[in-house]
Amino acid sequence: MSSAATGTSSAAPPRPAYWPRLGGAALGRGLVVGYLSIIVLLPIAALVVQSTDGGWSAFWNAISNPEAWWSLRWTLIASLIVVVINVFAGTAIAWVLVRDRFPGKAALNGVIDLPFALPTIVAGVTLLALYGPNSPVGIDAAFTKVAVVMALAFVTLPFVVRAVQPVLMEVDVEAEEAAASLGASPFTTFRRVILPSLLPAILSGSALAFARAIGEFGSLVLFAAFIPFKTEVMSGLIFSQIGTGNLTGAAAQSVVLLAIALVVLLVFGRLTKWSLRHAG
Amino acid sequence: MSIIVESASKRFGDFVAVDDVSLTVPDGSLTAILGPSGSGKSTLLRIIAGLETPDSGRILIQGNDATSIPAQHRDVGFVFQHYAAFKHMTVHNNVAFGLKIRKRDKDEIDQRVRELLALVHLDGLADRYPSQLSGGQRQRMALARALAVEPKVLLLDEPFGALDAQVRKELRAWLRRLHDEVHVTTIFVTHDQEEAMEVAEQIVVMNVGQVEQAGPPRELYEHPKSEFVMGFVGAVNRLGSLFVRPHDVEILHHPKPGADEAMIEHLVHLGFEVRVELVLAGGDGLWAQITQAEAEQLELQKGQIVYVRPSRGRVFDRDDGRPSGDDTPSTEELQAA
Amino acid sequence: MLASGRLSRWGLRSFALGYLGLLLLIPLGMIFFRAFEHGLGTAFDSITTPDALHAFYLTGLVTLIAIPFNTIFGVGCALLLVRTEFRGKALINAIIDLPFAISPVVIGLSLLLVYSETGWFGDWLNANGFQIIFALPGIVLATIFVTVPFVVREVVPVLHEIGDEQEQAARTLGANSWQTFRRITLPAIRWGVSYGVVIATARALGEFGAVAVVSGRIAGQTQTATIWIQEAFSRYDYTGAYVGAVVLAAIAVSILVAMNVFKRKEA
Numbered sequence: 001m002s003s004a005a006t007g008t009s010s011a012a013p014p015r016p017a018y019w020p021r022l023g024g025a026a027l028g029r030g031l032v033v034g035y036l037s038i039i040v041l042l043p044i045a046a047l048v049v050q051s052t053d054g055g056w057s058a059f060w061n062a063i064s065n066p067e068a069w070w071s072l073r074w075t076l077i078a079s080l081i082v083v084v085i086n087v088f089a090g091t092a093i094a095w096v097l098v099r100d101r102f103p104g105k106a107a108l109n110g111v112i113d114l115p116f117a118l119p120t121i122v123a124g125v126t127l128l129a130l131y132g133p134n135s136p137v138g139i140d141a142a143f144t145k146v147a148v149v150m151a152l153a154f155v156t157l158p159f160v161v162r163a164v165q166p167v168l169m170e171v172d173v174e175a176e177e178a179a180a181s182l183g184a185s186p187f188t189t190f191r192r193v194i195l196p197s198l199l200p201a202i203l204s205g206s207a208l209a210f211a212r213a214i215g216e217f218g219s220l221v222l223f224a225a226f227i228p229f230k231t232e233v234m235s236g237l238i239f240s241q242i243g244t245g246n247l248t249g250a251a252a253q254s255v256v257l258l259a260i261a262l263v264v265l266l267v268f269g270r271l272t273k274w275s276l277r278h279a280g
Numbered sequence: 281m282s283i284i285v286e287s288a289s290k291r292f293g294d295f296v297a298v299d300d301v302s303l304t305v306p307d308g309s310l311t312a313i314l315g316p317s318g319s320g321k322s323t324l325l326r327i328i329a330g331l332e333t334p335d336s337g338r339i340l341i342q343g344n345d346a347t348s349i350p351a352q353h354r355d356v357g358f359v360f361q362h363y364a365a366f367k368h369m370t371v372h373n374n375v376a377f378g379l380k381i382r383k384r385d386k387d388e389i390d391q392r393v394r395e396l397l398a399l400v401h402l403d404g405l406a407d408r409y410p411s412q413l414s415g416g417q418r419q420r421m422a423l424a425r426a427l428a429v430e431p432k433v434l435l436l437d438e439p440f441g442a443l444d445a446q447v448r449k450e451l452r453a454w455l456r457r458l459h460d461e462v463h464v465t466t467i468f469v470t471h472d473q474e475e476a477m478e479v480a481e482q483i484v485v486m487n488v489g490q491v492e493q494a495g496p497p498r499e500l501y502e503h504p505k506s507e508f509v510m511g512f513v514g515a516v517n518r519l520g521s522l523f524v525r526p527h528d529v530e531i532l533h534h535p536k537p538g539a540d541e542a543m544i545e546h547l548v549h550l551g552f553e554v555r556v557e558l559v560l561a562g563g564d565g566l567w568a569q570i571t572q573a574e575a576e577q578l579e580l581q582k583g584q585i586v587y588v589r590p591s592r593g594r595v596f597d598r599d600d601g602r603p604s605g606d607d608t609p610s611t612e613e614l615q616a617a
Numbered sequence: 618m619l620a621s622g623r624l625s626r627w628g629l630r631s632f633a634l635g636y637l638g639l640l641l642l643i644p645l646g647m648i649f650f651r652a653f654e655h656g657l658g659t660a661f662d663s664i665t666t667p668d669a670l671h672a673f674y675l676t677g678l679v680t681l682i683a684i685p686f687n688t689i690f691g692v693g694c695a696l697l698l699v700r701t702e703f704r705g706k707a708l709i710n711a712i713i714d715l716p717f718a719i720s721p722v723v724i725g726l727s728l729l730l731v732y733s734e735t736g737w738f739g740d741w742l743n744a745n746g747f748q749i750i751f752a753l754p755g756i757v758l759a760t761i762f763v764t765v766p767f768v769v770r771e772v773v774p775v776l777h778e779i780g781d782e783q784e785q786a787a788r789t790l791g792a793n794s795w796q797t798f799r800r801i802t803l804p805a806i807r808w809g810v811s812y813g814v815v816i817a818t819a820r821a822l823g824e825f826g827a828v829a830v831v832s833g834r835i836a837g838q839t840q841t842a843t844i845w846i847q848e849a850f851s852r853y854d855y856t857g858a859y860v861g862a863v864v865l866a867a868i869a870v871s872i873l874v875a876m877n878v879f880k881r882k883e884a
Contacts, residue, residue, distance in 0.1 A: 043724070117872050120843075136647070211717065257720060357789065
C-alpha cells in the first residue's frame with residue numbers, strides 16, 4: 001500500500017509489525033495457522049478424503065440415488081423460496097425499523113437477532129407449539145413442506161434485515177427528495193433511487209441466508225422431521241446415513257452440500273462487489 | 281542531545297519516501313522539518329523516533345548509533361498529529377503512563393504529573409478523560425505525557441495540524457516558550473511555512489524525500505538555494521528567470537532604468553498591508569506588497585499605469601533550480617528581465 | 618420523506634409486525650404458556666431430573682471450556698490480521714469463515730472421521746486410552762469448531778477503527794509488546810471482545826447438529842441441553858421439552874440484552 005507521491009505522509013505506509021521483531025509475528029502466524037488447521041482444516045480434509053473412498057461410482061451414487069436426488073432438489077428449492085421470502089420480508093422489516101416511528105420499535109429491533117441467539121432446537125419447539133399437533137389455533141403444519149419453509153424462514157430472518165438496515169440508514173435522503181421534486185412517485189423513487197443502493201446488501205444477505213438454509217438441521221428435527229420424499233433435507237439425509245454407517249455416502253453428500261454453499265457465497269460475493277461498483 | 285542523520289533512505293514498495301537524507305540537529309535546538317505532503321518529512325521523523333527502520337543509513341543520538349534500537353528503548357518523546365491519547369485513561373494516567381511503565385514510586389509519579397500539568401496549564405483537569413478535552417488541551421496533555429519520562433529528544437509530527445487556526449497560533453507561541461523553559465532537543469514536522477518560520481531556530485526544507493536546504497529561518501528566506509525553497513518559504517513572483525519577493529517590488533510613477541510598465545488590476549487592502557495585483561505589458565501577472573502608508577503616499581488606483589522594478593531578486597539555474605546568480609542582480613540582468 | 622402515504626406506511630408496518638409476530642413472537646409466547654401449562658411444580662420437576670440436570674451441566678461445562686479457546690485465538694488472530702503484513706490473509710479469512718458455510722451435521726461427520734475408532738487418529742487414540750467421540754472432548758471440539766469465527770470477526774473492525782497510534786505512543790513511552798497489549802490494546806477492544814464472546818456463547822449453548830453426531834447422545838452422560846430437549850420430546854415428555862426450551866430461550870434473551878449493551882458501549 002504505497003501512497004502516491006502527492007498523498008499525505010501519514011496515510012498508507014505499512015506500520016511496523018505489532019511485534020517489532022520479525023520472529024514474533026512469524027510465531028503468531030504459525031500458531032494461528034496451526035490452530036485453524038487442527039480445528040477446521042483437518043476434519044474437512046478427512047471429509048473430502050472419505051467421500052472418495054468408494055471411487056467416483058460410490059460418490060455419484062450417493063447423490064444420484066432417488067432419495068438423495070430428491071432431497072438435494074428439495075433442499076435447494078426450499079432454501080430458494082426462503083431467500084425470496086426474506087428479500088421481501090427482510091427489506092420491509094428493515095424499512096420499518098429505519099424509517100418508521102412507533103412505541104416499542106427499539107425492542108422490536110432487538111428481537112430481530114433472536115434467531116441468531118436461540119438454539120435451533122428451541123426454534124423448532126417454538127414453531128411446533130403454535131403450528132403443530134396441539135396448536136391452539138388449529139393449524140397443524142408439522143411434518144409438511146410448509147413446516148420446512150417456516151423453520152428455515154425463522155432461522156434466516158436476521159440475515160437480510162441486518163444487511164439492509166445499515167445501508168438504509170446511510171441512504172441519501174436528499175437524493176430521494178430530489179427525485180420527488182422531479183415528479184417521481186414514491187414507488188418509482190424507491191425503485192430507481194433507493195433499491196440500487198440496497199442491492200449489494202440484499203445480495204450479500206441473501207447469500208448468507210441461503211448458505212445457512214441449505215445446512216439447517218436443528219429446527220427441522222421436531223417440527224418437520226426428515227421424511228424421505230416429503231420433508232427430508234440434505235442435512236437430515238446425511239444424519240441418517242451416518243446412523244446406518246454409510247460414512248462414504250454421507251461424506252459425499254456433505255462435500256456436495258459444502259461445495260454448493262461455497263460456490264454460492266463466492267458467486268454472491270462477486271455479484272455484491274459488482275453491484276457495489278454500479279450502485280451509484 | 282544532538283542528532284545526526286547519515287544518508288538515511290526509506291522506501292515503501294515503489295515509493296521512495298526518504299532519499300539519502302543527511303542532517304544534523306544541534307543539542308538543545310528547536311528544529312522544524314518543513315515540506316509539502318509526500319516530501320518524506322513525517323517518515324524522516326518516524327525514522328529518528330525508531331517507529332520506522334531506514335533501509336540504509338544511520339541515526340546517531342548523542343554520538344551513539346541508534347539505528348537498530350526500537351522506539352521503545354530510544355528514549356524519545358513523540359507527539360502525534362491526532363494526539364494518540366489513551367482514550368480509556370484519565371489525563372493523569374495518560375501523563376503518568378511512561379512513569380508507571382518504569383515502575384516509579386507512586387508518590388513520585390503523582391508529584392511529577394502535577395508539575396507537568398501545571399507546566400502545560402492543564403492543572404485541575406487531571407481526572408478528566410481525553411474525550412472531555414478540547415483539541416488544544418489534548419495536544420498539551422500529549423506533550424506533558426511525552427515530557428514526563430524526560431526524553432533526550434522531543435519529536436512532534438504536525439502537532440497543530442488538527443487544530444483551529446486560532447488555537448494553532450496560540451500553541452505555536454506556547455511551544456516556543458516551553459522550549460525556552462525545558463531546553464530539550466526538539467524537532468517538529470510541519471507543512472506550514474509560517475509555523476516553521478515563527479517557531480524554529482533551524483528549518484530543514486524537504487521535497488520528494490530529499491533535503492533542499494537547512495538553516496535558520498532568515499537564511500532560508502533571504503538566501504534560498506533553490507527555486508523550490510524560495511517558493512515554499514515565502515511568496516514569490518517570477519519574472520522570466522528572476523524570482524522576486526512581493527515586498528521587493530518597487531512601484532514607481534515614472535519610468536526608470538530596469539523598470540517595466542504595468543497596469544494595476546486590483547488593490548487588496550489587508551489591514552496594515554496592501555497587495556497590488558499588476559499585469560505587465562506582455563500579459564504576465566505579478567503582485568507587490570506594500571504598506572498602507574506607502575500605498576497612500578503613491579496614491580495608487582485601480583487601472584493606473586505604473587512602473588515596477590525589483591529591488592532584489594534571485595536567478596536560479598534553469599536545469600536544476602539551483603541558484604546561479606547572487607542576490608542582487610546587476611543592471612543588465614534587471615534590464616533583461 | 619418517502620413512503621409518506623399513510624396507507625403505505627401503515628401497510629408496511631402491519632406487514633412487518635405481522636410477519637414478526639406470526640413467525641417469531643407468538644410462537645415464543647406459546648412455549649412459555651405450554652411450559653407452565655400444568656403448573657410451576659410440574660414444570661420444575663420435569664427439568665430437575667438427574668438426566669436433565671446433567672444435560673444442562675454438560676452444556677455449561679462445554680461452553681466454559683470451548684469459549685476461552687476461541688477468545689484467545691480470536692484476539693490473537695485479529696491482531697495478526699490487522700497489525701501485521703503477510704501474504705495469505707485472504708486464505709486465513711476464508712478458513713475462519715468456513716464454519717458459517719458448513720452444516721452442523723457435516724461438522725459432526727468430519728470430526729467423526731478424524732477422531733472415532735475407525736477415524737484417522739482412531740488407532741493412536743485407542744492405544745493411548747483417549748476417547749474423543751462419544752465423550753466430552755468430542756463435544757468440546759465440535760463446539761470450538763462452530764464458534765471459531767465469532768470473536769475474530771468482532772475484534773477485527775474494532776482494531777481497524779481505533780488505529781495503532783495509541784500503541785505507537787505507548788512504545789515511544791517505553792512500553793514493551795506485552796505492556797502495550799495489556800494496558801492499551803486490550804482496554805480499547807474490550808467491548809468488541811465482550812460482544813464476540815457473548816454471541817459465541819449463544820452459539821455454543823445452542824449447538825445441536827454437530828453434537829448430535831459426535832456425542833452418541835447417551836442420556837446422563839453425553840447429552841447436552843439441546844439434545845435432552847429433543848429427546849424429551851421424542852418420549853412424549855412435552856412439559857420437559859417446553860420447560861427446557863424456555864430455559865434456553867430465557868438465556869438467549871439475556872444474551873441478546875447483553876449484546877445490545879455491549880454494542881452500545883462499543884460506540
